[in-house]
Amino acid sequence: MASGVPEHEVWAAADAVLARGERPTVERVRTELGRGSPARVGQLLEQWWEQLAQRLKGHALLPELPGEVAQAFTEAWRLALAHADTTAQAALAEEHNRLFAEQTTLTQERKLWEIALAEAKADLTESANKLAQAELQGAERQGLIDRLAAEVADVRQQRDHLQAQLEHRQTELNALRAEHATVQAHIRTVEDRTHQQVDLARQEVKALSQQQERVHREHTKRVNELTAQRDALQTAVRAAEQTAAHQAGQIAALEATINQWRRTQTTGTKRVSHKTPSPATSKVRERQKKATR
Known part of the structure; x- marks a missing residue:
C-alpha cells in the first residue's frame, strides 16, 4: 500500500465514516480510502480528531449547545481522542513489529543469498578447475590416441x-x-x-x-x-x-x-607344436x- 496518502483524503474519509454514524478508526478510514498504511492513516486521523475538536469548540458543526450537553460532548470527545490515540499507538506498534519482522526476514534471506552466492562462486571455481583438468586430460588422451593410431598403422x-x-x-x-x-x-x-x-x-x-x-x-x-x-x-x-x-x-x-x-x-606366450614329418618324408628316411x- 502507498504510505504518502494526502491528509485531506484521510480527513474526508473520516468525515464520511462519521456521517454514517460510525466512529472513525484507522481500519475503517483505510477501508474507506482503499489504501494507506496504518501509521500514516493513524497520524492523520489524530490530526482529524484535533481539527474536529476545534470545529466543535468553534460551533462549526453545532453552533449552539446547552452547557451540560456541551460538557458531555466535550468529555465524549476527550474519550474519543484518547481511544484514537490508543488505537493509533497500537497500529504504529503493529506496523513497527511488521516492519521489524520483514526486516528480520530480509536480513535472513540476504544472509542465505550471500551463503548461496559464496557456494555458487566456490562451485564455479571448482567447475572451472575441473574443466581445465578435463581439457588437459583430453589433450593427453588425444596425444595418446594419435600415437596409438600411428603404431597401429605401422603394425598394419x-x-x-x-x-x-x-x-x-x-x-x-x-x-x-x-x-x-x-x-x-x-x-x-x-x-x-x-x-x-x-x-x-x-x-x-x-x-x-x-x-x-x-x-x-x-x-x-x-x-x-x-x-x-x-x-x-x-x-x-x-x-x-x-x-x-x-x-x-x-x-x-x-x-x-x-x-x-x-x-x-605370436605374443610369445604360446609354443608352436612340433610337426610330425609328412608320410612321404618318413618313407624316404625309412x-x-x-x-x-
Missing part, C-alpha cells in the same frame, strides 16, 4: 609385408611339394619297373634252370648280366632315394623356417635306413 604395414612374405613362402612350399610329389611318383615308377624286371629275371632264371644242363654257360652269363643290371638298378634307386631325401630335407628346412617365422608373429643297412 608390417602385417601386410609379412603376409606378402608368407604368401611367397607358401607358393615356394607348394612348388616344392609338387616337385616332391613328382619325385615320389618317379621313384614309384622306378620301383615298379624294378620289380617287374626282377620278376622277369626270376622267370628267366627259372627257365634257365630247366635248361641248366644244356646251356650252363649261357645261363651263367645271363645270370651275371641280370645281376649287373639289378645292381645298376639298385644304384639308380639309391641315387633316386638320396635325391628324394635331399629334397625332403629342403622341405623340412623350409617348413622349419616358416614355423620359426610364425612363432615370431628307405635311406634300409639302404644304409
Whole structure:
C-alpha cells in the first residue's frame, strides 16, 4: 500500500465514516480510502480528531449547545481522542513489529543469498578447475590416441609385408611339394619297373634252370648280366632315394623356417607344436635306413 496518502483524503474519509454514524478508526478510514498504511492513516486521523475538536469548540458543526450537553460532548470527545490515540499507538506498534519482522526476514534471506552466492562462486571455481583438468586430460588422451593410431598403422604395414612374405613362402612350399610329389611318383615308377624286371629275371632264371644242363654257360652269363643290371638298378634307386631325401630335407628346412617365422608373429606366450614329418618324408628316411643297412 502507498504510505504518502494526502491528509485531506484521510480527513474526508473520516468525515464520511462519521456521517454514517460510525466512529472513525484507522481500519475503517483505510477501508474507506482503499489504501494507506496504518501509521500514516493513524497520524492523520489524530490530526482529524484535533481539527474536529476545534470545529466543535468553534460551533462549526453545532453552533449552539446547552452547557451540560456541551460538557458531555466535550468529555465524549476527550474519550474519543484518547481511544484514537490508543488505537493509533497500537497500529504504529503493529506496523513497527511488521516492519521489524520483514526486516528480520530480509536480513535472513540476504544472509542465505550471500551463503548461496559464496557456494555458487566456490562451485564455479571448482567447475572451472575441473574443466581445465578435463581439457588437459583430453589433450593427453588425444596425444595418446594419435600415437596409438600411428603404431597401429605401422603394425598394419608390417602385417601386410609379412603376409606378402608368407604368401611367397607358401607358393615356394607348394612348388616344392609338387616337385616332391613328382619325385615320389618317379621313384614309384622306378620301383615298379624294378620289380617287374626282377620278376622277369626270376622267370628267366627259372627257365634257365630247366635248361641248366644244356646251356650252363649261357645261363651263367645271363645270370651275371641280370645281376649287373639289378645292381645298376639298385644304384639308380639309391641315387633316386638320396635325391628324394635331399629334397625332403629342403622341405623340412623350409617348413622349419616358416614355423620359426610364425612363432615370431605370436605374443610369445604360446609354443608352436612340433610337426610330425609328412608320410612321404618318413618313407624316404625309412628307405635311406634300409639302404644304409
